[in-house]
Amino acid sequence: MSISLRKKNHIDICLESDVQSSLTNGFEQFRLIHNACPEKDFETFPISTTFLNHTISAPILISSMTGGTERAEMINHHLALAAEELNLPFALGSQRVFVDKGKLDDLQAIRRDAPTIPVLANIGAVQLNFGYGKDSLLQIVDSVEAEALILHFNPLQEILQPNGDTNFAGLLPKIEAICRNFPVPIVAKEVGNGFSLETARQFAEAGIEWIDVAGAGGTSWAKVESLAAGQQLSGDVTAVFEDWGIPTADCIASIHQALPEMNLIASGGIRNGVEIRKACLMGAKICGLALPLLKPALKSSQAVKEVLENLIFQYRTAAFLSTGIEKI
Ligand SMILES: Cc1cc2nc3c(=O)[nH]c(=O)nc-3n(C[C@H](O)[C@H](O)[C@H](O)COP(=O)(O)O)c2cc1C
Numbered sequence: 276m277s278i279s280l281r282k283k284n285h286i287d288i289c290l291e292s293d294v295q296s297s298l299t300n301g302f303e304q305f306r307l308i309h310n311a312c313p314e315k316d317f318e319t320f321p322i323s324t325t326f327l328n329h330t331i332s333a334p335i336l337i338s339s340m341t342g343g344t345e346r347a348e349m350i351n352h353h354l355a356l357a358a359e360e361l362n363l364p365f366a367l368g369s370q371r372v373f374v375d376k377g378k379l380d381d382l383q384a385i386r387r388d389a390p391t392i393p394v395l396a397n398i399g400a401v402q403l404n405f406g407y408g409k410d411s412l413l414q415i416v417d418s419v420e421a422e423a424l425i426l427h428f429n430p431l432q433e434i435l436q437p438n439g440d441t442n443f444a445g446l447l448p449k450i451e452a453i454c455r456n457f458p459v460p461i462v463a464k465e466v467g468n469g470f471s472l473e474t475a476r477q478f479a480e481a482g483i484e485w486i487d488v489a490g491a492g493g494t495s496w497a498k499v500e501s502l503a504a505g506q507q508l509s510g511d512v513t514a515v516f517e518d519w520g521i522p523t524a525d526c527i528a529s530i531h532q533a534l535p536e537m538n539l540i541a542s543g544g545i546r547n548g549v550e551i552r553k554a555c556l557m558g559a560k561i562c563g564l565a566l567p568l569l570k571p572a573l574k575s576s577q578a579v580k581e582v583l584e585n586l587i588f589q590y591r592t593a594a595f596l597s598t599g600i601e602k603i
Pocket of ligand 1: 285286289338339341367368369397425427464465466467492493542543544545563566567569
């Protein structure tokens with residue numbers, strides 16, 4: 276099956292089936308401390324923040340999604356327009372299909388839609404073992420004038436999908452060499468199973484300065500892959516991995532405590548502005564969402580904007596009303 280057909284299948288499954296992990300994201304174990312006397316004006320209460328040297332409206336990131344070339348174009352168009360209008364950053368889905376088809380130039384449209392916001396380029400880390408080197412990574416970044424490059428780590432997904440790229444050996448020394456003088460920050464990102472503290476330490480030693488934990492509690496790629504057509508493995512075999520991984524809140528808490536200098540992005544099952552406030556108080560610089568934006572992105576930029584505006588409102592309210600966070 277071609278990569279674009281596989282991506283198209285993924286989108287169909289994410290739209291039509293329940294692909295949410297039955298694990299929670301872990302934020303329900305924490306409570307914001309309510310402040311009934313905020314001594315501030317809600318109308319002028321600031322929630323903007325800096326991200327990759329830009330001032331953005333709120334600590335919210337559109338997380339990576341890809342859709343196979345035809346639908347990717349429309350999804351990216353709507354996401355980029357909404358991100359630009361709201362002054363929020365936008366992470367692209369894997370650019371591999373575009374590289375393989377020699378169509379990286381098509382992605383210039385992103386910068387026409389979103390000339391001023393931070394855009395993050397994206398490719399699977401494992402591709403460093405399958406012909407991708409520093410030059411290809413630079414091309415991927417240049418194609419969208421990206422402010423950062425995401426290297427996503429998806430070992431479970433690659434194992435479960437037919438003909439996945441499963442050789443993850445020796446990636447850290449390659450990443451270390453690339454990090455040494457790469458022109459933009461590199462973000463190590465999972466896709467819904469999270470990073471342990473041990474893995475975060477290995478990344479820090481390799482020179483990685485940004486981690487998007489993409490923890491468990493949101494989209495389960497094991498569920499997506501179990502439902503995908505043409506699987507070699509039966510659902511009975513893969514079912515035990517549907518709830519695999521480390522919940523997002525646990526990743527953020529453990530990594531921030533041990534590695535306070537690491538820039539953290541919280542994602543994986545984040546679904547409202549209260550969770551965004553919690554993640555930020557626990558050490559995340561910004562929070563990302565993918566699945567809740569998929570359906571709106573197929574409809575219009577207005578539909579994407581509405582979801583993001585509701586999140587901004589919820590975050591602003593939660594930030595206005597809370598002074599701290601405690602474990603329940
Ligand atoms: C349709 C779809 C496509 C995705 N494609 C990518 C991708 O190409 N690269 C990547 O790093 N993550 C990809 N992801 C993973 C998300 O960026 C995110 O880490 C994960 O879905 C957890 O966040 P969520 O619970 O908010 O969906 C994709 C997610 C979805 C729903």
